Structure formats: C-alpha cells, structure tokens
Amino acid sequence: MGAPRYWIVMPLMFRSVVNLGTSLVCEPTATLTTILYYGNLLPRDLNLERLVRREFIHQENHFFHFLITMLRCVW
Numbered sequence: 010m011g012a013p014r015y016w017i018v019m020p021l022m023f024r025s026v027v028n029l030g031t032s033l034v035c036e037p038t039a040t041l042t043t044i045l046y047y048g049n050l051l052p053r054d055l056n057l058e059r060l061v062r063r064e065f066i067h068q069e070n071h072f073f074h075f076l077i078t079m080l081r082c083v084w
Contacts, residue, residue, distance in 0.1 A: 021069075021071055022071060022072060024069075025069070025070050025072035025073070026072050028070055028072070028073075029070075029073060029076075030065045032062075032065060036062070037062070039062045039065075040062070040065065042060040042061055043059060043061050043062050043065045043066065044073065044076055044077060045080070045081070046058075046060075046061045047061075047066060047077045048077045048081055048084070049080075049081055050080060050084075069073050
C-alpha cells in the first residue's frame with residue numbers, strides 16, 4: 010500500500026501553519042485584524058485598513074484562506 014493521500018497535502022499546510030505562527034508571533038495585531046477583516050467581521054474603515062496586511066493573503070497561504078472561509082461560514 011502507498012502512503013495515505015493526506016500526506017500529499019501535509020507539506021502545503023505545514024508551511025502555511027508555520028507562516029501563520031510566525032506572523033502571529035511577530036505581528037499579532039496585524040495578523041488577527043487581517044483575518045477578521047477579510048472574514049467580514051470588521052467594518053470597512055480606513056483606520057482598520059492601516060492594520061490589514063495584504064501580503065498575508067497570497068495564494069499559497071492556504072491556512073489563512075481556510076480560517077477566513079470558516080469565519081465567513083460561521084458568522
């Protein structure tokens with residue numbers, strides 16, 4: 010038998026989780042503001058947009074996108 014299929018996705022998610030952890034340690038306010046802002050839980054305000062980091066939302070950051078999608082679905 011071969012390796013389980015979820016092992017194929019593990020390196021992508023691991024790198025994304027490490028990026029999230031690093032950004033939470035280095036810039037916790039900007040990270041949480043970015044997740045909440047793109048999750049539509051914060052109002053569209055110019056003062057808040059200064060804290061939002063657009064570089065966190067790049068295509069390979071799968072865990073950020075997962076968290077944002079979960080927030081949109083739950084709230």
